[in-house]
Amino acid sequence: MRIVIIDDSGLRATVLEEGLRDAGYDDIHIVPPRGAFVARLERMAPDVVLMDLGSPSRDTLEEMLTVSRALARPIAMFVDQSDEAMIGAAIDAGVSAYVVDGLRKERVKPVLELAVRRFNAFSRMQTELEEARTALADRKVIDRAKSILMNQRALSEQDAYALLRSTAMNQGKKIAEVAQALITASDLLGGV
Amino acid sequence: MTTNLRIAFLPLNDVAVLAAARERGFAEEEGLALDLVRTTSWATLRDRLVYGQVQAAHMLAPLAVAVTLGLSQQPAALAAPFKLGVNGNMLVMAKDFAAALAPDPAARLADPLGTAHDFAAAIGLWRRKPIIGVVHRFSSHALMLRYWLASAGIDPDRDVVLRVLPPSLTVEAIHAGEIDGFIAGEPWGSAAIESGRAEAVAIGQRIWQRGVEKVLAFREPWLEENPETTDRLLRALARAAVWCDEPDNREILADILADPRYVGQPSDLILRTLSGTIVPRAGDAAVSCPDFVLFSREATPFPWRSQALWIYSQLVRWNMVEPSAETEARAAAVFRPDVYRRALAGSDLPMPGASMKLEGAVGAPLGVGSRKGDLLLGPDRFFDGRVFDPERIEDYLAGFAPQH
Numbered sequence: 001m002r003i004v005i006i007d008d009s010g011l012r013a014t015v016l017e018e019g020l021r022d023a024g025y026d027d028i029h030i031v032p033p034r035g036a037f038v039a040r041l042e043r044m045a046p047d048v049v050l051m052d053l054g055s056p057s058r059d060t061l062e063e064m065l066t067v068s069r070a071l072a073r074p075i076a077m078f079v080d081q082s083d084e085a086m087i088g089a090a091i092d093a094g095v096s097a098y099v100v101d102g103l104r105k106e107r108v109k110p111v112l113e114l115a116v117r118r119f120n121a122f123s124r125m126q127t128e129l130e131e132a133r134t135a136l137a138d139r140k141v142i143d144r145a146k147s148i149l150m151n152q153r154a155l156s157e158q159d160a161y162a163l164l165r166s167t168a169m170n171q172g173k174k175i176a177e178v179a180q181a182l183i184t185a186s187d188l189l190g191g192v
Numbered sequence: 193m194t195t196n197l198r199i200a201f202l203p204l205n206d207v208a209v210l211a212a213a214r215e216r217g218f219a220e221e222e223g224l225a226l227d228l229v230r231t232t233s234w235a236t237l238r239d240r241l242v243y244g245q246v247q248a249a250h251m252l253a254p255l256a257v258a259v260t261l262g263l264s265q266q267p268a269a270l271a272a273p274f275k276l277g278v279n280g281n282m283l284v285m286a287k288d289f290a291a292a293l294a295p296d297p298a299a300r301l302a303d304p305l306g307t308a309h310d311f312a313a314a315i316g317l318w319r320r321k322p323i324i325g326v327v328h329r330f331s332s333h334a335l336m337l338r339y340w341l342a343s344a345g346i347d348p349d350r351d352v353v354l355r356v357l358p359p360s361l362t363v364e365a366i367h368a369g370e371i372d373g374f375i376a377g378e379p380w381g382s383a384a385i386e387s388g389r390a391e392a393v394a395i396g397q398r399i400w401q402r403g404v405e406k407v408l409a410f411r412e413p414w415l416e417e418n419p420e421t422t423d424r425l426l427r428a429l430a431r432a433a434v435w436c437d438e439p440d441n442r443e444i445l446a447d448i449l450a451d452p453r454y455v456g457q458p459s460d461l462i463l464r465t466l467s468g469t470i471v472p473r474a475g476d477a478a479v480s481c482p483d484f485v486l487f488s489r490e491a492t493p494f495p496w497r498s499q500a501l502w503i504y505s506q507l508v509r510w511n512m513v514e515p516s517a518e519t520e521a522r523a524a525a526v527f528r529p530d531v532y533r534r535a536l537a538g539s540d541l542p543m544p545g546a547s548m549k550l551e552g553a554v555g556a557p558l559g560v561g562s563r564k565g566d567l568l569l570g571p572d573r574f575f576d577g578r579v580f581d582p583e584r585i586e587d588y589l590a591g592f593a594p595q596h
Contacts, residue, residue, distance in 0.1 A: 035370065056358040058235035059328055062265070063356035066329065087243050096239070 001103075002027040003111065004046040006037065006061065012122045016050065019118040023110070033057035038064040048108065049098040050115050058096060065098060086112065093119040138176040145179030148186050193223065195421050199408075200229045200237045201250035203360060203455045205378040205462055206277040206406050208445055209487055210250055213432035215448050221431075222424040230453065233358050234328045235265075241409060242268040247418075248425070250276055251409040254503045257523050258330040261513055271415045272407035272500075273531035274426050275493045279403050280465070280485035281333050281396035282381030283340075285322075285373030286366055290391040292317050297391050297472030298479045304398045304575040308344035311393070315351055318372070323353045325362050325374030333375040335506045336399050342592065343576050349510070366390055377405075378465045378485070379457045385474055386461060392472035397483050400552070402490075402572035404499040407527075415531065426535035433488035434541075442467045483570065490570045491542055491562075495527035498548040498582040505585050509592060520585065542567035551580040 003025060007013035013030045020028050029044060031037050033055060041049070041064070051058060086109070090097070093116040099108050142164065149160035168178045201207045207228075213219045214226040229246055231237045238259060241249040243266075256272050258264045285293075292314035293307060294300045300307045315322055326334040338348040348354060357365055359376040363384045366374065373390065374380075384390040396403050408429065415422055435441055443459075446466055450459035464471065468482040486492045504523035507513040529547040536543065542565035549560075552574045560567050574580075580588055 035368075053236050053239070054232060056232040056361055058233040059356050059358055062235050063329055088245075091239065091243055091245050096236070 001025060001048060001107065001111070002029070002044065002046045003048045003050065004028075004041060004044055005030045006033050006041075006049060006051040006055070006057070008032055008034075008055070009052075012052065012119070015122045015125075016115060016118045019114050020111070023114055025111070033060070038068070042068050047100045047103055048111055050111075051096050051098075052119075053091060053094040053096045061098070083109075086116075089116050093117075094123070095119050138174075138179075141176050141183065142179045145182045148182060152186075194225050195223060195424070196225045196227060197248065197421070197425060198227045198229055198246040199248045199250065200231045200240045200246040202231055202234065202237060202358075203457075204250075204380075204406075205449060205455065205466060206280050206485060206487075207250050207454060208436045208449060208466070209276050209429050209433045209493075210408075211448050211454050212436050212445060213428045216432065216435060218428040218432040218435070219425075222428040224421075224424055224428060228453075232360065234331075238264060239266075241270070241411065242266050244411070244414075247414060248408055248410050250406055252328060252331045253404045253407045253499070254330040254332055254335055254507070255328060256407055256409040257500060257503050257507070257526050258512075260522060260526050261507075261519060263507075263513060264330060269412040270409045270526055271412040271528050271531070272409050272495055272526055273415070273422065273528040273535070274408040274429055275404065275495055276406040276408055276429075276487075278405055278486040278490075278492045279397040279401075279483060280377050280405055281336065281375055281403070282378065282392055282465075282470070283324075283337065283373065283375040283394040284366075284381045284384050284390040285324075285393045286390055287388075289314060289318060289322060289372050290393060293393065297393075297476065300393055301395055301398055301470070301472060301479065301481075304340060304394055305343065307394060308340055308346070311341070312344040312346050312351075315346065321351065321353050322372045323355050323370070325357050325365060325371040325376070326354050327359050327362075327376050328356055329512070330507075332396070332403060332405050332503075333377070335503065335510075336396055336403060337375050338510060339506070340394060340399050340575070363387060363389075379455065379461045382461050382464055382471070383457060385471060388474045392470060395470065395481065395484065397481065397485075398575060400572070400574050401483065402486075402570060404496075404503065407495065415528070419531075419534070422531060423535035426532065427539065430488070430493060430536055430539060430541060433493055437486065437488040439467065486570075491544055491567055494532055494544050495529055496544075496547065496549060496551075497524045497527050497529060498551050498580070500524050500527040501548075501582040501585065502551050502580050505580065505588060508585075509589055515585075524582075540565060548582050551582070552577075553579045 005013050005016055017028050031040055095115045097112055146157055146160040149155050164175050164178055168175045210228055219226045237249050240246045256270045259268055260270050293310045341348045355371055359380045362374040362376050362380050365371045366384055366389050436445055446459040446463035449455045449462050465484050468484050469478040470481050471478050501524050504520055508515045543563040545561035545563055552572055554569050554572045558569050560569055
């Protein structure tokens with residue numbers, strides 16, 4: 001079974017490709033949706049095309065599937081319309097799949113399920129990465145605010161942090177927000 | 193009790209009525225909390241609606257008809273009880289292509305028939321078949337472009353290449369030379385002009401003065417099972433549409449749409465066509481075009497069945513569907529004036545008495561039968577003067593020269 005992954009993000013495509021290879025699929029190609037990708041796809045004559053549901057190029061791909069013979073008769077997304085749980089999971093995960101007509105659903109379903117799992121894993125990874133980035137940025141801001149308080153009000157590091165925390169609680173804000181406000185105010189007032 | 197509704201949209205100026213309903217409290221007044229889901233392709237918007245991830249969608253009117261007729265992936269009966277706007281499209285071409293047309297862009301816009309013939313001549317001078325971006329096979333843009341090109345003897349399936357690409361990628365594609373021009377909803381035409389790479393060549397409103405554009409589409413079974421929620425939503429949208437059409441509100445509206453949650457483009461660019469002006473070429477004087485886009489006046493949201501049938505007639509004309517009495521009836525039934533009437537019976541909006549009319553027959557503002565209030569229909573001519581009689585589609589189609 002020849003599977004083509006259309007994807008702009010190198011990372012997501014790699015995550016998906018690895019999963020498919022581990023599951024024993026070996027005829028896998030990654031095509032970025034740029035320039036003449038439609039012509040490339042046509043030459044490859046895939047059985048299954050997997051694409052991020054959020055990709056703006058889906059309309060271009062579908063138009064190509066309508067007018068060309070890249071897939072004999074493509075079916076969007078799902079071979080088995082009665083499998084609502086599968087459909088919901090795929091849309092939630094952001095997977096869209098185009099499958100050549102005549103391919104039995106028992107053969108396609110594991111590919112779709114795997115794609116859903118891998119897309120979900122990818123977005124979890126993205127979220128964790130994002131959270132880690134935010135946490136790091138927050139810590140830097142809080143450290144700066146602490147040192148301002150320590151210098152200007154002669155507080156210990158612990159007391160400076162306690163003051164930031166109680167202010168945040170009283171104002172219903174995040175500590176990082178209070179810290180940022182303090183830094184801005186201090187900058188405006190020409191402090192250190 | 194607040195009812196939550198998820199509605200999918202694409203980043204375009206004519207999401208205005210939905211955005212205003214949410215941001216200006218019209219939905220809240222009806223006890224609705226709108227979750228507007230920004231989507232980047234019509235395919236994904238369609239899938240979200242068809243597979244029930246959203247309850248409604250800001251949809252190209254021809255796409256709603258096509259999905260119902262099973263022409264666009266998984267068939268599903270859709271229902272459109274409310275139009276989200278009329279007009280609003282612009283055709284822009286790369287500067288070097290436009291150089292073969294009338295030198296004054298404002299004159300081109302004013303004379304769509306002459307420009308179509310100039311366009312036909314320009315095709316012969318161009319280094320290849322011109323590639324024109326359209327947002328979707330089943331878009332009002334594509335149907336209007338085909339109509340306009342064909343008037344000058346251009347076969348849109350043979351003499352040009354129509355390439356589908358999403359509105360948000362059109363400007364990039366024209367820069368990269370992947371397309372020679374495109375027709376799309378705003379602000380994308382204005383954005384391409386502003387970038388200095390393209391010029392206005394035609395606008396939707398001068399091709400068909402009151403061209404059907406986006407609708408609010410539901411799955412039909414959902415619409416039937418939730419009449420009360422549907423009615424509340426339509427009432428909220430009708431009030432939001434009145435607000436959007438008020439010139440004094442246009443700046444606020446442009447600021448709302450400029451937010452990345454909606455269109456994510458500069459608000460002055462969005463405001464330009466919203467307030468009825470076009471800058472046809474970067475640096476040129478603005479051209480006034482007060483009917484560039486309509487949201488409420490002239491009963492704009494009313495889903496005339498004759499407009500669904502005009503779409504059907506064009507699908508037949510371009511061999512996208514086999515004509516039959518049954519298909520015709522299903523296409524007409526996508527537009528739901530009955531639901532519109534039920535929802536807005538208690539409002540003070542003018543309510544058309546009929547559900548079908550001749551399309552393209554009004555030359556000057558015309559008062560027509562209305563159950564209450566005065567309903568004034570604006571001029572709705574096609575630029576070639578043809579009139580669409582929904583009772584005589586075959587005759588209408590026979591009137592176009594054979595294309596193949």
